[in-house]
Amino acid sequence: xxxxxxxxxxxxxxxxxxxxxxxxxxxxxxxxxxxxxxxxxxxxxxxxxxxxxxxxxxxxxxxxxxxxxxxxxxxxxxxxxxxxxxxxxxxxxxxxxxxxxxxxxxxxxxxxxxxxxxxxxxxxxxxxxxxxxxxxxxxxxxxxxxxxxxxxxxxxxxxxxxxxxxxxxxxxxxxxxxxxxxxxxxxxxxxxxxxxxxxxxxxxxxxxxxxxxxxxxxxxxxxxxxxxxxxxxxxxxxxxxxxxxxxxxxxxxxxxxxxxxxxxxxxxxxxxxxxxxxxxxxxxxxxxxxxxxxxxxxxxxxxxxxxxxxxxxxxxxxxxxxxxxxxxxxxxxxxxxxxxxxxxxxxxxxxxxxxxxxxxxxxxxxxxxxxxxxxxxxxxxxxxxxxxxxxxxxxxxxxxxxxxxxxxxxxxxxxxxxxxxxxxxxxxxxxxxxxxxxxxxxxxxxxxxxxxxxxxxxxxxxxxxxxxxxxxxxxxxxxxxxxxxxxxxxxxxxxxxxxxxxxx
Amino acid sequence: xxxxxxxxxxxxxxxxxxxxxxxxxxxxxxxxxxxxxxxxxxxxxxxxxxxxxxxxxxxxxxxxxxxxxxxxxxxxxxxxxxxxxxxxxxxxxxxxxxxxxxxxxxxxxxxxxxxxxxxxxxxxxxxxxxxxxxxxxxxxxxxxxxxxxxxxxxxxxxxxxxxxxxxx
Numbered sequence: 001x002x003x004x005x006x007x008x009x010x011x012x013x014x015x016x017x018x019x020x021x022x023x024x025x026x027x028x029x030x031x032x033x034x035x036x037x038x039x040x041x042x043x044x045x046x047x048x049x050x051x052x053x054x055x056x057x058x059x060x061x062x063x064x065x066x067x068x069x070x071x072x073x074x075x076x077x078x079x080x081x082x083x084x085x086x087x088x089x090x091x092x093x094x095x096x097x098x099x100x101x102x103x104x105x106x107x108x109x110x111x112x113x114x115x116x117x118x119x120x121x122x123x124x125x126x127x128x129x130x131x132x133x134x135x136x137x138x139x140x141x142x143x144x145x146x147x148x149x150x151x152x153x154x155x156x157x158x159x160x161x162x163x164x165x166x167x168x169x170x171x172x173x174x175x176x177x178x179x180x181x182x183x184x185x186x187x188x189x190x191x192x193x194x195x196x197x198x199x200x201x202x203x204x205x206x207x208x209x210x211x212x213x214x215x216x217x218x219x220x221x222x223x224x225x226x227x228x229x230x231x232x233x234x235x236x237x238x239x240x241x242x243x244x245x246x247x248x249x250x251x252x253x254x255x256x257x258x259x260x261x262x263x264x265x266x267x268x269x270x271x272x273x274x275x276x277x278x279x280x281x282x283x284x285x286x287x288x289x290x291x292x293x294x295x296x297x298x299x300x301x302x303x304x305x306x307x308x309x310x311x312x313x314x315x316x317x318x319x320x321x322x323x324x325x326x327x328x329x330x331x332x333x334x335x336x337x338x339x340x341x342x343x344x345x346x347x348x349x350x351x352x353x354x355x356x357x358x359x360x361x362x363x364x365x366x367x368x369x370x371x372x373x374x375x376x377x378x379x380x381x382x383x384x385x386x387x388x389x390x391x392x393x394x395x396x397x398x399x400x401x402x403x404x405x406x407x408x409x410x411x412x413x414x415x416x417x418x419x420x421x422x423x424x425x426x427x428x429x430x431x432x433x434x435x436x437x438x439x440x441x442x443x444x445x446x447x448x449x450x451x452x453x454x455x456x457x458x459x460x461x462x463x464x465x466x467x468x469x470x471x472x473x474x475x476x477x478x479x480x481x482x483x484x485x486x487x488x489x490x491x492x493x494x495x496x497x498x499x500x501x502x503x504x
Numbered sequence: 505x506x507x508x509x510x511x512x513x514x515x516x517x518x519x520x521x522x523x524x525x526x527x528x529x530x531x532x533x534x535x536x537x538x539x540x541x542x543x544x545x546x547x548x549x550x551x552x553x554x555x556x557x558x559x560x561x562x563x564x565x566x567x568x569x570x571x572x573x574x575x576x577x578x579x580x581x582x583x584x585x586x587x588x589x590x591x592x593x594x595x596x597x598x599x600x601x602x603x604x605x606x607x608x609x610x611x612x613x614x615x616x617x618x619x620x621x622x623x624x625x626x627x628x629x630x631x632x633x634x635x636x637x638x639x640x641x642x643x644x645x646x647x648x649x650x651x652x653x654x655x656x657x658x659x660x661x662x663x664x665x666x667x668x669x670x671x672x
Contacts, residue, residue, distance in 0.1 A: 390631025
């Protein structure tokens with residue numbers, strides 16, 4: 001009951017005309033960001049972050065989270081109409097979405113995608129509303145060892161859920177931690193890793209890294225492919241929308257399954273992308289039309305979109321309650337909170353009720369606004385994609401440069417952005433994941449300070465991370481995730497030479 | 505992507521770059537560990553020293569770099585996939601080189617003039633648009649950003665001689 005009261009209060013906060021306008025602006029900007037190559041949720045929010053410094057934190061987070069919802073919606077448009085996933089989490093949407101567009105059912109696919117995104121987000125927000133306060137209350141009892149073990153779990157999950165070479169994942173992560181360590185050590189005041197360069201005194205700012213890695217890196221990748229956009233036109237009218245809506249209830253089982261997968265994958269830092277693939281895979285296996293997947297099945301659009309949105313939304317749960325973001329975009333939002341002077345974590349629910357419940361209310365409203373905006377404005381967004389690349393590319397470089405500069409009003413950051421861009425390009429091509437690197441850069445200082453405090457408590461004894469059932473099970477889980485690639489390889493090796501020929 | 509004629513025609517092989525990047529990562533890790541060790545990576549009277557945490561970060565980086573390096577060396581003979589073909593590299597440089605010059609320009613002549621020139625020239629040369637359209641888009645974007653940042657949001661961006669002349 002307490003939650004419901006707080007939620008209604010939150011609606012009162014979010015429903016001011018000013019915030020509503022910000023919501024629609026945010027969604028529209030978000031969809032544009034999601035549609036444009038080279039701009040995505042993470043760097044889009046990063047670039048727009050400085051614009052919100054003059055707003056109140058509540059209005060700012062409403063606008064930024066709406067940009068995030070918008071980017072989640074926007075990814076579906078490019079996947080379905082152009083077979084180009086605007087965002088990594090919409091790759092799975094192309095499998096059935098694009099064939100549908102080829103058959104002239106683009107409107108149906110888009111409506112299905114948007115509606116199921118909305119459903120996924122709504123379920124995740126409902127879960128968020130009731131689960132977040134509990135998690136926060138629970139986390140209030142956390143001490144430094146517990147926090148460090150949660151950090152450990154976050155990072156080890158990347159190894160456990162990642163598909164690539166585990167050593168590359170860890171290497172990318174450690175580079176992030178190393179970059180976070182650069183600058184003045186706040187505890188002892190000593191300079192670390194600055195090598196007498198005054199520019200490095202304040203360290204690497206993660207926003208600059210995000211803009212470079214994801215923005216410039218993505219532009220370089222797009223250029224390489226020599227993009228020529230040839231898309232299908234989208235006709236959405238109320239009739240198509242209503243007809244698609246009539247079909248949707250048939251796929252309720254897929255929706256529920258995808259919601260669960262999405263919520264779970266969003267909370268543990270795997271994020272929206274693996275959630276969408278997993279959900280698509282499961283739907284293909286379970287559905288009775290499974291064999292037809294890939295030829296333009298509505299169900300094949302519903303499954304990944306629902307999961308991606310549910311995951312994207314629930315990624316905010318650990319960010320708000322524990323201060324640990326589940327995705328790069330959530331990490332950028334976390335950085336925003338810090339800049340506005342809010343300390344994410346369990347205390348937020350006690351000290352900043354307006355902010356937290358305003359945010360939760362805006363999740364409901366933002367997704368409704370998002371659904372309206374995308375359903376009515378698809379042709380406009382598709383038109384943006386038809387702007388030729390020679391115009392888009394330099395404009396995005398300019399936007400990125402502005403974004404990088406405004407972080408600290410520092411020209412050095414713009415150069416850093418270019419370096420990060422080349423690094424991002426090379427890492428993408430060599431299969432080093434960028435998300436753990438960014439998260440390590442964001443969380444490096446907090447992870448280090450919780451580690452130091454734990455070490456102080458225990459006087460350097462590592463067994464502090466197994467000192468009670470809570471911290472012990474968290475650490476245990478983390479180690480399990482870390483060694484999972486090794487374990488699964490072992491299991492696979494044990495299974496293959498099994499007698500009986502063809503395995504299952 | 506990497507058909508046979510691509511690898512025949514050259515371009516850097518992925519695995520060569522993979523090994524090189526692993527070596528760089530190893531070196532970075534060593535640098536981090538060395539500097540942390542210099543600052544003190546053990547215990548002082550009041551707890552862990554400054555380099556305590558980063559030292560291990562550097563160490564793990566080294567280990568990962570070394571493993572990826574060895575993995576790469578083992579595949580050096582067999583893996584023939586191409587990192588970028590010459591054609592792709594040309595495409596990448598088409599945007600990378602002008603962008604770098606652009607950032608240099610931002611430093612000296614301010615972001616607004618540099619942006620207008622960058623967008624205009626890029627459209628003209630890479631996109632073969634008419635001078636008129638190129639100039640219009642370049643100037644348009646520049647003026648929009650100027651209005652948005654300097655006037656609405658009052659966020660100062662790098663400015664050069666032209667803005668000084670106009671009194672900003």
